[in-house]
Amino acid sequence: MAKKTRSQLKTQSRKVLIVKSGGPAATTITRSAEVIKHFDDLIDTFKLQGEEVIAVSVAELQQLQADGGLAPGQLYQLTDGDNLGLLAGFNAADADLGNAQQGGSFGSYDVATGKFTPGLGGGGGLITLANITEFRDRFNATFTGTVQEFARRLLVKEQFPGYDQPSASLASSMQGYVERGTTIKPVLTPGFNQGNAGALTSYQLRRDGTQLASDNTAPIAYPAFTDTYKIGEEVVTYYATFGYAQGPLKLSDQGNPAPGRIGAGTVQAQASVSGAPRLFYGPTAGPSDTSAKARALPFSRLTVDGNQFILNTGTVALTFEIVAPDNLTVSVIDLDGFNAPMPYNASALQVQDAGSTPYGHKVWRLTIAEAYSASHRHQVTLS
Known part of the structure; x- marks a missing residue:
């Protein structure tokens, strides 16, 4: 295998670097068939998660370090964006997944059962649960699963579902x-x-x-x-x-x-x-002196419908009325008569509401001597 420089490693492996053996003390490594299969499974698992993987031997790693191309601490930390440097090796003495000689344990792998328990401590620049906050809550001290499950949890950002409120x-x-x-x-x-x-x-x-x-x-x-x-x-x-x-x-x-x-x-x-309350208005043939006559005026509106409206006089009537609750004051100008104020005069009248209950009202009335030759617009303002 050709030597890989530090820049080549970064180019070819933007995600995962797996060292297929133990730490620098290579003579202590047990290269059993089970261990080799473990590493092959680990690499396959990373690849299945869409990660780019480069696997190197301890000798290549040592050569890179000897060439000054890659310091141990730079191997194991999240130092370059989303790159993940993962040291994955076996120490024959304690079967640590990690490099005990660098001062930390990444976890332990039981070759007999195929189960992996991640380490919870830090040290030596190893990527452990204690120093990666984003991944820490995915594991606890009782986690025991396959290394494939560990890799899946490590690489895939945990997705929490939301709750729909009632x-x-x-x-x-x-x-x-x-x-x-x-x-x-x-x-x-x-x-x-x-x-x-x-x-x-x-x-x-x-x-x-x-x-x-x-x-x-x-x-x-x-x-x-x-x-x-x-x-x-x-x-x-x-x-x-x-x-x-x-x-x-x-x-x-x-x-x-x-x-x-x-x-x-x-x-x-x-x-x-x-x-x-409702108010009533319009031209009329005679004065509204009863509740029924007031409610029979041609137009009406609720008091909440605005404080200004138009009474159209027409060309026949001589009398115009506005019957409004007695807590309101009415003022009128003639928009077609140079905005002149119109002298509507008030008198009291009891007017029933929609449920036949009488309430105090005022009848504001204007009487003219001759009918308008063209309809005028009387602008009514309530206050």
């Missing part, structure tokens, strides 16, 4: 704002995604603090539910809460427990419906 959902057929006093009947459809949690243990559906449905007996059921509720000027929130048991433990590709196991707990989802 989640809840709550769909509602009604959402957003409705008029105060409306009897809402939302169809509520709960959902539970188990993820990697344990089995479902409980379910509860509430409207704010009022329980609407529940189940605590396996198998837990959570069918769609239709609520009936007369809403005021408020936000009504529905909550679907699911309880679950601890989830299963996942293992890494090395068989180690994966962190992040999901413990027992709850998840919750919510949906809301809100109630708000």
Whole structure:
């Protein structure tokens, strides 16, 4: 075999250097058939993991060292990116996999059983579990496996699976704002995604603090539910809460427990419906002096729909009204009349909401002597 220089070794073996024999004291090496097979298996295992391998003899190693091309400490450490220099030899006295003369043990190999136990200490520049943090947690003092398994664990970065968190959902057929006093009947459809949690243990559906449905007996059921509720000027929130048991433990590709196991707990989802007052406005043939007449005005909007809107006068009516809750003040300008302020005057009126409950309102009214020849835009501002 031709001599290999240090640069040649780096070029040909960007990953693994295996020394197929013992340390520099070559006369102490037992070259039995079992040991030779062990090294051949080790090389094959590295290759199967996609690593480039170069195997050299002790004589070649000694020659490289004698030539000054490769110092012992440079053989055994992760010193050049992801290069892995692995000293793999046998000392006949104690069957260490490693070079005892360099002050450390990489592990021990039992030729009779074919089992390998990695060393846990450092020293002599050897790549051991104590000085490679990335690999340290793959092994412990009780690990005993084949050298192929050891090589696989050493070379392949351990992959830990993740855990999918459980989640809840709550769909509602009604959402957003409705008029105060409306009897809402939302169809509520709960959902539970188990993820990697344990089995479902409980379910509860509430409207704010009022329980609407529940189940605590396996198998837990959570069918769609239709609520009936007369809403005021408020936000009504529905909550679907699911309880679950601890989830299963996942293992890494090395068989180690994966962190992040999901413990027992709850998840919750919510949906809301809100109630708000309605105001009424538009041209009218006569004054609105009853709740029914006020609600019969041609246009309406919820007070939460913004504080500004347009009343179109048309070309027929002489009277225009805005009926708004009495906590609001109305101001109007004529966008088609040089933005002139319009003298709408207020009077009190009780107006029923969608549920026939009366509330205090003000009727803001403007009466003109002649109808507009072309429709004007009265810009209404609420404050």
